[in-house]
Amino acid sequence: MPIFNFRDEDALGKVASVDTTNVIVDVENIDQLKRLQVNHLAVLQSSRPGQHLIGLITQVTRKRGIEDIDDDGIGEKTSELNLCKIALIGTMLDRDGDRENVFRRTLESVPEIDANCFSLDGENLTSFMRTLSSVSADGNALTLGKYTLDEHAVAYLNGNKFFQRHAFIGGSTGSGKSWTTAKIIEQMAGLSTANGIVFDLHGEYSPLVGSGIQHFKVAGPADVEAKRTIDDGVLYLPYWLLSYEALVSMFVDRSDQNAPNQAMIMAREINLAKQKYLEDGDKTDVLKHFTVDSPVPFCLDFLMGRLNDINVEMVPGARGEKQGDFNGKLSRMISRLENKISDRRLGFMFHGGVDVLDFSWLEKFITAVLGSSGENGKAGIKIINFSEVPSDVLPLIVSLVARVTFSVQQWTPSELRHPIALLCDEAHLYMPQRNMAESVDDISLDIFERIAKEGRKYGVSLVVISQRPSEVNKTMLSQCSNFVSMRLTNAEDQGVIKRLLPDSLGGFSDILPTLDTGEALVVGDASLLPSRIRIDEPKNKPNSGTVNFWDEWQKPVKDKRLSIAVDNWRKQNIQ
Ligand SMILES: Nc1ncnc2c1ncn2[C@@H]1O[C@H](COP(=O)(O)OP(=O)(O)OP(=O)(O)O)[C@@H](O)[C@H]1O
Ligand SMILES: [Mg+2]
Structure with a gap:
């Protein structure tokens, strides 16, 4: 059964002009015109039977002009030019081989002049969204939430494509990136041999627990002192692992x-x-x-x-x-070296004890950090907390983990390889634009750029997460094929996302500043349609530290909080 059921008399209007990707429709019915909304979908009759073209409304205009003024100036006749501009985004086929109702991101034909155009709403919209959803919902599909256009339709993403060619999650602070990431992690963790590393710079993801997820922390001064080891979830990244x-x-x-x-x-x-x-x-x-x-x-x-x-x-x-x-x-x-060696904050590098000098240490480390779910009875999603790593060496240390991952993948014979994803939160801190970079950042950039360019071949995927797309390295962004863009208030950041969208969808990005918290514009080869999606809440929520100032200021203050802070600061350890 074809899903669309349109009657000619419900048409919005007829096609007046066509170019390669855009169509202008002359809207005859003024009531219809008033109901049209930018970024909603429209359907166009195709010249081929059994096909409909799907488009995104990018502009609606109503123009009034005085056409004719009589000699006495009274009997003026007004004319109206009601137009709607539509960017074509795909084709709906009633049948493709033995499959019914298939949506394709290609334009298999273009509409002809005078072809009917319909607004996609109500029943038709629901069935269309359902089709999209089930088309991609084979097996363990990746889903982030529901379409804003139709809250009953689950928005599925193609999990292969999402990770194959890197993804970017961007949005202003508090727009919901970490929650979205948690939602993705949660679903990855459900797969039997999932493998991923999450770079958690603030310890935000510690509430994410469950089978398939384990936590590590880069050793802080207190961990070094207590001689905690990898078996306690404490990681050392010894100096000898760094490249020359x-x-x-x-x-x-x-x-x-x-x-x-x-x-x-x-x-x-x-x-x-x-x-x-x-x-x-x-x-x-x-x-x-x-x-x-x-x-x-x-x-x-x-x-x-x-x-x-x-x-x-x-x-x-x-x-x-x-x-x-x-x-x-x-x-x-020599004095720089001595300073670093005695810096307690760098204990994870220089004071790992005799264990880290053992020849077998590397394999133990790699088994812990790069093992998949189920392998050696471990969980495959490793959340690494970098919160105690000093910021001046952070790029070096985060990229060290990335380098180890990439090297191991490279040195694994291809028939033994198992894919792994690196989820890079707060990426602007360690993959900045080249012109903002310092020398330690260069090392980090070289590694991440290499993974962005060659990672696909070795089964290493990047999910780059940042609140400042304009500060993230451009090469990294240009290698991403999937964008989950949440609310972006800064014009420069919006510009970055806008430039990454196909020209015909350029206008779609105008909604970026008005997206609600937890709402995203998802564009890329993992999603059948560029879509506005309301992201579901993850089961376990990250500590995103949203503070209700006004409420807090009406509550009693905790005892001795300042002297505890001063003491901790001196001891470099949160008690
Ligand atoms: N999908 C969602 N549904 C409902 N509320 C959400 C959703 N996502 C986020 N929020 C709300 O927004 C707050 C901030 O979210 P989150 O920590 O993910 O932001 P962020 O983009 O990671 O910010 P930052 O850049 O500062 O890390 C959350 O504490 C939560 O209250
Ligand atoms: Mg966050």
Whole structure:
């Protein structure tokens, strides 16, 4: 049974002009015109039987003109030009092979002049939305919520396409991004071998619990002191896991005139330290192939000892001893290193104890962080809390986890690979625009840009989440094929999303500032139609910290709150 049931007399009007993607309809009936709304759907008769074209109303105009003025100026005749502009977005086929009522995002034909146009509402709208929904609802479909146009129709997304070519979730603060992310996580967690890592920068996602979800936290000073380990859900990200470039960006001050020498010595000495580690452990097979970037532990004391020696080295000269080539040139680098090593906030990098220097540590770490649901009896969605990582090294550390993920996927033979998604909340903090970037950000950008460009081939998907689309790296955004855009109030941010929409839908983005909290404009290859969706509440809600100031100011204040804060601040630990 074809779903559309239109009578010619209900037509809105007839097609007056057609170009490749837009149609202008001459609306004959003024009452109909008044009821039309921008961003609602319309159906056009196609030149082919068994097909209807679906379009989005982008403009409605009523023009009045005085056509004819009689000599005496009294009997004037007014004319009206009532137009409605429609952007064509797809074709509804009554039948496609053995399937009935199939919607396609392609334009299989264009309407002819004088073809009838109908507004899609009431019963017709409900059946259309239902068709869309069930078309995509095969198996465990991904759904975020219901269509705003028809609150009874569940809006399904194609989960394969959503993750295949990266997705972006954007919206002003408090517009509902974290809740939307929680809704996605919740559904991922329901899949039997789901695999994903959530970069949780503020510990917002801690209320998300259930089978399929586990929590990790990058070690804070108190965790280091209590010697908590990965079995307690505490992660260490040791210095030796950082790439050579990342180590240099952390320890070498680029403005120092000795920077090139320092970087060179650093490469040489790290190589040496790794070599020593491998020799001491009799890892002869690795010894033959390792490079400065290989994930091989090395002893920091050994490195520091060597650097100190080189810095004070004396060599035989023509007349007695003279200073070595690098004598005194490493002082600043050494003191930077010493500062970092003694910084308690960086304990997760330098004070992981002897465990993290063990050759088997890496596999244990990777099994915990990259394992899928069900693998080794673990949960596949790993929420990693980065809230205690100092902001100056945050890009380095977040991207380290991304790099480890990408490397592991790359080094897995393709027939053994299992896909993984990285959900990157507050992405503007670690994938900024190049021109706003500092040197540590460069390292992070290189990694994320690489994943954005090549991740698909290795089964690594990015879900980039940010309140400032205009501050997020452009390459990242241009690689995303799916956009979940929530309310955006800033014009610059709206502009970014607008530019990403196809030209014919450009006007659709005008609703961005008026979207309700928890409402989103979803555009991309995962959704059959660009749609306005009311996102369902997730079962477990993130701690988004929405404070009711006015109410709070009428309640009693908690005892000793300020002295507790001062004490915690000093101890760098929330008691
Ligand atoms: N789908 C929804 N339905 C109903 N209310 C919602 C929905 N999504 C969000 N909200 C409300 O909006 C508040 C803020 O949501 P959320 O924390 O997801 O915002 P956000 O976009 O992540 O903000 P920020 O950028 O500051 O992290 C929530 O506390 C909740 O009250
Ligand atoms: Mg948030």
